[in-house]
Amino acid sequence: MIVLAMTIAANSPRRMTPIISVHDLSKSYGPGTKALDRINLDIQPGEIFALLGPNGAGKTTLIGAICGLVRIEPGHVKVAGFDIVADYRAARKLIGLVPQELTTDAFETVWATVSFSRGLFGKSASPAHVEKVLKALSLWDKKDARIRTLSGGMKRRVMIAKALAHEPRVLFLDEPSAGVDVALRKDMWAMVHRLRTQGVTIVLTTHYIEEAQEMADRVGVIRHGEIILVEEKNTLMRELGKKKLTMQLHDPLATIPAGLAAHNLSASADGTEWTYVYEPHGSQDAVSHLLDDLHGQGIRLKDLHTTQSSLEDIFVSLVKE
Ligand SMILES: Nc1ncnc2c1ncn2[C@@H]1O[C@H](COP(=O)(O)OP(=O)(O)OP(=O)(O)O)[C@@H](O)[C@H]1O
Ligand SMILES: [Mg+2]
Structure with missing residues (x-):
């Protein structure tokens, strides 16, 4: 039910002209292997979009x-209005990509590889920009180090620096947190927020739901090549913010008495367990009213506990077959 409502909301029109527009995009790597199945997705300028799956x-x-x-076979993709096939160069210039797999020139220095990357996109040399990027990623003291001498996490920082060298308008981060320590993860989050204030759009994939929760304005969930949900994170969190109070009854009762109809209660088939779902930010007294009414109806509890659903819970339930 919730999922359906969210999916409908995701299709509602949005205000701005999208910076990325994906239309009916499919991809198969061979017969019978559909990696992408008719994807439609708009990304708004300046948003942080987390792709989960x-x-x-x-x-x-x-x-x-x-x-x-x-x-791609069928489908179209536009970046800032440029078709990624017909206007490949113009589209590609606007994009910075930090790939999932680390690929770096092992024998180059950090400084050279990042500066070279800027040149690849036809941008004139800007030592000041390269310096700013390296400092933001805590790589400044490694600028003369050869990349093969760096640790895995530092190599990932270099990949990010390379992607930012030509001042892209859209930054893709494919699993930026894989193999990264807590300090870099926090640095990276701060950097992403800073880039966003400069108007950069960010699309990231992650298996750390906490990361999506921390950073994203919107969340998209993909499964078997299909986008099954796109929603504002805050709306998602409001939906997820529901709490559940589970009560074990002293004397099983499978039918909720009429006197308790005002509460959002349901009983298990054998009547031993009742559950009550409520908004943690709703009425402050909802739980105490319920307990008063239970007492008034002579319902005695053996035990009770509360649970709160998280982004992780909904993600897991969404991607289950
Ligand atoms: N070069 C390729 N040749 C053949 N099949 C591929 C290739 N790349 C990806 N696939 C297949 O396409 C599907 C989607 O793969 P993809 O790498 O996009 O998944 P992903 O969501 O990024 O996964 P992960 O979380 O593991 O990074 C998978 O079934 C994969 O095996
Ligand atoms: Mg991947």
């Missing part, structure tokens, strides 16, 4: 398709 769902393929790295 299990292994093999199609996240990297989708990012690759938008960046022009994966050849």
Whole structure:
């Protein structure tokens, strides 16, 4: 029910002209393997969009398709109005990509590789910009180090610096937190927020739901190559914010008495357990009213506990078959 409502909301028209517009995009790597199945997705300028989905769902393929790295068959993708096939160069210039797999020039220095990356996109040299990027990623003291001498996490920082070297308007981060320590993760979150204030749009994939919760304005869930949900994170969190009070009854009762009809109660088939679902930010007294009314009806409890659903819970239930 909730899922259906969210899916409908996701299709409602939005205000701005999207910076990325994906239309009826499909991709198969061979007969019978549909990596992407008629994807439609608009990303708004300046938003942070988190793409979630299990292994093999199609996240990297989708990012690759938008960046022009994966050849698409049916479908269209536009970046700031430029078609990624017909206007490949113009579209590609606007994009920075931090790929899931680390690929760096092992024998180059950090400074050279980041500066070179800027040149690849036809931007004139800007030592000041490269310096700013390296400092923001705590790489300044490593600027003369050869990349092969860096740790995995530092290599990932270099990948991010490379992606930012040509001042892209859209930054794709494919699993930025894989193999990254807490300090870099926090640095990265801060950097992403800073970039957003400069108007950069960010699309990231992650298996850390906490990361989506921390950073994203909107969340998209992909499964078997299909987008099954797109929603504002705050709306999602409001939906997820529901709490459940579970009560074990002293004397089982499978029918809720009429005197308790005002409460959102349901009973298990054998009547041993009742559940009550409520908004934690709703009426402050909802739970105490319920307990008073239970007492008034002579219902005695053996035990009770509360649980709160998280983004992780809904994600898991969404991607289950
Ligand atoms: N180059 C390729 N050749 C053949 N099949 C591929 C190729 N790349 C991806 N696939 C297949 O396409 C599907 C989607 O893969 P993709 O890498 O996009 O998933 P993902 O959501 O990024 O997964 P993960 O979370 O593991 O990174 C998978 O079934 C995968 O095996
Ligand atoms: Mg991937």
